[in-house]
Amino acid sequence: MTSQTSPMPPEPPQTLDNPARRTLLKGSAGALAALGLMQFTPVVRAEEATLLPDYVAWKRQQDLIVHGRETIETERGAIRSGVVTPSRTLFVRNNLPAPDTSITEDPDVWEVSIEGVNEPRTLTLGELKRMDVTTVASVLQCSGNGRAFFPHGASGTQWSVGAAGCVVWTGVPLKTVVDALGGSVDGARYITGTGGEELPEGLDPKDIMVERSVPMEAMESAILAWEMNDEPLDRAHGGPLRLVVPGYYGVNNVKYVKRLAMTKEQTEAKIQASGYRVRDVGVGGSPDQPSMWEMNVKSWVTLPLDSTHEGQNLIYGVAFGGVTAIDKVEVSVDGGDTWQEAEIIGPDLGPYAWRPFVLKADLSPGEHRIVSRATDVEGNSQPRERTDNERGYGHNGWEDHGVTVTV
Ligand SMILES: Nc1nc2c(c(=O)[nH]1)N[C@H]1C(S)=C(S)[C@@H](COP(=O)(O)O)O[C@H]1N2
Numbered sequence: 175m176t177s178q179t180s181p182m183p184p185e186p187p188q189t190l191d192n193p194a195r196r197t198l199l200k201g202s203a204g205a206l207a208a209l210g211l212m213q214f215t216p217v218v219r220a221e222e223a224t225l226l227p228d229y230v231a232w233k234r235q236q237d238l239i240v241h242g243r244e245t246i247e248t249e250r251g252a253i254r255s256g257v258v259t260p261s262r263t264l265f266v267r268n269n270l271p272a273p274d275t276s277i278t279e280d281p282d283v284w285e286v287s288i289e290g291v292n293e294p295r296t297l298t299l300g301e302l303k304r305m306d307v308t309t310v311a312s313v314l315q316c317s318g319n320g321r322a323f324f325p326h327g328a329s330g331t332q333w334s335v336g337a338a339g340c341v342v343w344t345g346v347p348l349k350t351v352v353d354a355l356g357g358s359v360d361g362a363r364y365i366t367g368t369g370g371e372e373l374p375e376g377l378d379p380k381d382i383m384v385e386r387s388v389p390m391e392a393m394e395s396a397i398l399a400w401e402m403n404d405e406p407l408d409r410a411h412g413g414p415l416r417l418v419v420p421g422y423y424g425v426n427n428v429k430y431v432k433r434l435a436m437t438k439e440q441t442e443a444k445i446q447a448s449g450y451r452v453r454d455v456g457v458g459g460s461p462d463q464p465s466m467w468e469m470n471v472k473s474w475v476t477l478p479l480d481s482t483h484e485g486q487n488l489i490y491g492v493a494f495g496g497v498t499a500i501d502k503v504e505v506s507v508d509g510g511d512t513w514q515e516a517e518i519i520g521p522d523l524g525p526y527a528w529r530p531f532v533l534k535a536d537l538s539p540g541e542h543r544i545v546s547r548a549t550d551v552e553g554n555s556q557p558r559e560r561t562d563n564e565r566g567y568g569h570n571g572w573e574d575h576g577v578t579v580t581v
């Protein structure tokens with residue numbers, strides 16, 4: 175721990191990296207200068223000027239980076255010490271255009287076909303809501319989060335750290351549904367979920383449909399969710415009904431789920447067979463390569479971002495371990511030469527949720543490379559380096575995920 179050498183600001187300086195507030199900062203320059211909060215360089219990127227598309231117009235523009243209509247990233251600084259990511263701040267990623275508003279107009283009539291069970295049948299969301307209810311907090315993270323840090327220029331959205339959030343889901347345990355229908359058929363090894371988007375004509379459905387298989391062991395934690403953060407699930411995030419597989423990468427959390435099958439084999443849909451497969455740079459995807467299922471241990475700093483004041487700072491971040499709870503987080507303000515253990519803060523929402531952390535650190539004038547390194551309860555730690563792979567998946571190297579802060 176370090177001692178306090180300068181007065182604390184009344185608030186964490188999270189407004190500094192918030193583009194929409196920069197105008198406001200100018201207006202109160204005098205007051206902020208007095209707090210030592212004025213040494214920042216405004217960086218205006220092209221994306222920041224892009225407006226949110228209509229289907230997510232309800233989200234908070236200043237918290238989001240619009241890469242494209244179907245790829246919207248959360249600003250690193252929007253998370254701060256957040257335990258649960260507000261829906262209006264959460265990233266969005268669609269492989270196909272999001273369905274129109276009619277999909278959530280009468281949610282309870284939505285139908286999902288349950289197959290690969292001994293008594294297969296179609297259930298409405300209204301029926302699911304009467305079977306049982308549970309909640310689970312889990313990190314929703316795109317497989318390509320951190321892709322922007324790969325030097326080989328991996329194709330796909332250039333996500334930094336913001337294709338992730340921690341969400342509270344409400345729904346029925348999948349196991350309850352499967353048990354009510356006589357249990358899964360003998361030999362079933364996978365849970366296969368199919369997205370309910372309408373597919374464009376003239377293309378092979380296998381090439382475009384969102385259908386994913388996850389190992390049967392996910393049955394213990396998977397839920398069919400109709401609420402996100404205590405509100406009916408919006409269509410942007412898979413409403414009226416979504417398969418949630420806690421601790422698994424985003425793609426496995428199938429939105430608008432219309433079919434759930436307990437299957438002997440993985441789906442042959444392209445998104446499973448060759449997509450979301452980890453392989454060396456330059457190699458094509460194939461079913462024998464590892465699939466993006468369970469998430470690896472990861473963390474990143476959320477504050478400060480690019481500049482801060484001299485003296486005591488609160489360094490914030492978030493850490494999670496996929497299906498495994500977080501044990502500790504270390505932070506370095508000298509690029510990884512020396513480390514200090516951060517304090518994990520906030521309520522523990524279970525193993526799949528992320529844990530905000532904070533470290534009090536004395537920062538002297540100059541440049542500081544601030545990095546964080548999480549370790550889960552099984553002893554897995556973030557590596558220093560990324561593991562290069564063709565599509566830039568699963569990056570959890572601590573070195574690339576740090577921030578360079580000027581005091
Ligand atoms: N039906 C369907 N489910 C889907 C997708 C999709 O395009 N269609 N995208 C997947 C991917 S790649 C990710 S990262 C997450 C994103 O979830 P979000 O948009 O709610 O943030 O949804 C997953 N589930």
Ligand SMILES: [Mo]
Binds near residue numbers: 267315316317424425
């Ligand atoms: Mo994703």
